[in-house]
Amino acid sequence: METEKKKRVFRCDINGDECKGCGRCVIACPKHVLSMGTKLNKMSAPYAVYAGSGCIGCGGCFYSCPEPGAITIVEEVQD
Amino acid sequence: MADVVKFAKPAGFFDTFVRRPGPIKKNMHYCPGCGHGILHKLIAEAMADFKIKDHTVLIAPVGCAVFAYYYFDCYGVSSPHGRAPAIATAISRTNPDDVVISYQGDGDLASIGFNHILQAANRGENMTVFFVNNAIYGMTGGQMAPTTLPGQVTQTSPWGRSVEETGYPIKVCEMISQFEAPVYVERCALSTVPNIMKARNAVRKAIQNSMNKKGFSLVEFLSGCPVNLKMNAEQMNAFLNEKMTKFFPLGVYKDVADERAPVHHPVPTFDREKVIETLYPQAFDHAVEDNFRYKSPVFQKECKVKISGFGGQGVLSLGHVMAVMGKLRNFNVSWLPSYGPEMRGGTANCSVVFSHKHVGSPQADYNCDLMICMNQPSVDKFLGQLSPKGVLVYDASTISNPPTGPEQTVYGIRASDIAAEMGNQKMANSVILGAVIQMMQECLMNEDEKDDLDRAVEAALNESFASKPELAA
Ligand SMILES: Cc1ncc(C[n+]2csc(CCOP(=O)(O)OP(=O)(O)O)c2C)c(N)n1
Ligand code: SF4
Ligand code: SF4
Ligand code: SF4
Ligand SMILES: [Mg+2]
Numbered sequence: 001m002e003t004e005k006k007k008r009v010f011r012c013d014i015n016g017d018e019c020k021g022c023g024r025c026v027i028a029c030p031k032h033v034l035s036m037g038t039k040l041n042k043m044s045a046p047y048a049v050y051a052g053s054g055c056i057g058c059g060g061c062f063y064s065c066p067e068p069g070a071i072t073i074v075e076e077v078q079d
Numbered sequence: 080m081a082d083v084v085k086f087a088k089p090a091g092f093f094d095t096f097v098r099r100p101g102p103i104k105k106n107m108h109y110c111p112g113c114g115h116g117i118l119h120k121l122i123a124e125a126m127a128d129f130k131i132k133d134h135t136v137l138i139a140p141v142g143c144a145v146f147a148y149y150y151f152d153c154y155g156v157s158s159p160h161g162r163a164p165a166i167a168t169a170i171s172r173t174n175p176d177d178v179v180i181s182y183q184g185d186g187d188l189a190s191i192g193f194n195h196i197l198q199a200a201n202r203g204e205n206m207t208v209f210f211v212n213n214a215i216y217g218m219t220g221g222q223m224a225p226t227t228l229p230g231q232v233t234q235t236s237p238w239g240r241s242v243e244e245t246g247y248p249i250k251v252c253e254m255i256s257q258f259e260a261p262v263y264v265e266r267c268a269l270s271t272v273p274n275i276m277k278a279r280n281a282v283r284k285a286i287q288n289s290m291n292k293k294g295f296s297l298v299e300f301l302s303g304c305p306v307n308l309k310m311n312a313e314q315m316n317a318f319l320n321e322k323m324t325k326f327f328p329l330g331v332y333k334d335v336a337d338e339r340a341p342v343h344h345p346v347p348t349f350d351r352e353k354v355i356e357t358l359y360p361q362a363f364d365h366a367v368e369d370n371f372r373y374k375s376p377v378f379q380k381e382c383k384v385k386i387s388g389f390g391g392q393g394v395l396s397l398g399h400v401m402a403v404m405g406k407l408r409n410f411n412v413s414w415l416p417s418y419g420p421e422m423r424g425g426t427a428n429c430s431v432v433f434s435h436k437h438v439g440s441p442q443a444d445y446n447c448d449l450m451i452c453m454n455q456p457s458v459d460k461f462l463g464q465l466s467p468k469g470v471l472v473y474d475a476s477t478i479s480n481p482p483t484g485p486e487q488t489v490y491g492i493r494a495s496d497i498a499a500e501m502g503n504q505k506m507a508n509s510v511i512l513g514a515v516i517q518m519m520q521e522c523l524m525n526e527d528e529k530d531d532l533d534r535a536v537e538a539a540l541n542e543s544f545a546s547k548p549e550l551a552a
Pocket of ligand 2: 010011012028029030031032033034054055056057058059060061062073
């Protein structure tokens, strides 16, 4: 019998080529799992990167981001 | 493992921005961190969630959001600066089932187009206004806006906005919420996440009001222009939350949508027959075919007529009758009364232009073909505008020896005296009309045309005087 509540896992996918590096998502994230990278994208803008874990799927970065498709938040579900 | 998408590019946006010129087709044209982008996302999300893309019309302003139609997968119209509420009014009235969004900046809404937004709000048009207040003219490079804060440095207030010189920031929500008609007015800030989430609710509420035909909703968004204000993301949020909210407090200023019944504005007619019936009420008996053309050479070019006299002599009515005669004979006509202060007892005048082609300028102020003068000051003022080969018709009861040129044709009619003899001096304008008709028949027309002119005069008199309220002057 599985009694322990499963921890939900979320991920912040940043499309580097659609990010303009404004930094709004970085300051919006309550878990501090976003930061500004050092590489430049196709538009020659720096872009935000996700730490790889720790996202709680709150969507704060998504709504703070002015770019339509730079951020996608997904939940990783075990099937 | 499977990925379930929680937040992604809303379907209210086109997937690829094919209308945007140049190689970048997935990003918008806004600067990094611009508040317009944040708001666009909220609108696109609401349009998709409410499934209204196919009957939403977004009016884009002049300002940085001028290219909004590159991005939103709905209908759109681009507006002249500040005039979006007028266009939104027309669209909303003619398409009452559509969701009409007027998207405007602070320069656009609160400066050049301020009267438009006030009137639309006061009429309670069924529309949603999204008002982006970034305290600056963003698009033109950072000039002072009506919403610029006191002391704020801009390109046109390099020492900081001085309230002694340019007054205080204009508080749009506070003003609009004072009107009776608007149903929902709220101010939000596109800054930190909690404020953006409130803005998201406001966007949805305003759009739902439009969907429910509740009338006029306006949401103001304090919004970042980080490039012109030279701020990073953190400074921008702090400016919005701490500085701007001091002058522009956030919150709901009015919300009576639940108490209000859906609005009903008169719906215009699009039926061609009905429009013709309204514009040309009794013309059909005497009207001519669409391809009818007078053959007389005099009508081959545009004819400009100037009629002038003392206010009260019926100068405007005379011009109107002549214009209607032309209209009934398939001319393109214009009738341009001058409503200057001189109308109150000085020289009144109007211009009438007839043409088989499009009328260029409706103003007859040089090279007039026919000049009708009904008092001496009119001769003094306007005779110089008669073409060297033009025709002058004047009231010889009050005017003597007008200084005409050698090639001008001159008819002096004792119009006021004749009218007085007939019992009413006010009919001097009709006497002049009779004289003009006589002159045209004798000088310009063959027998068929004369008969037709008689019919046109009768019809024009009917149309001008039978059903119309009395014309001024
Ligand atoms: C009739 C007219 N006057 C002036 C301009 C120049 N103009 C273009 S955008 C703009 C100001 C826009 O400011 P705002 O409405 O605040 O929009 P923002 O770019 O800040 O979003 C002006 C004055 C114009 N395009 N048309
Ligand atoms: S969804 Fe929330 S927790 Fe996850 S990265 Fe974005 S802001 Fe951080
Ligand atoms: S908010 Fe969007 S555009 Fe700005 S840095 Fe983050 S992902 Fe990039
Ligand atoms: S100038 Fe200001 S308002 Fe215009 S796109 Fe750039 S940041 Fe946005
Ligand atoms: Mg602005």
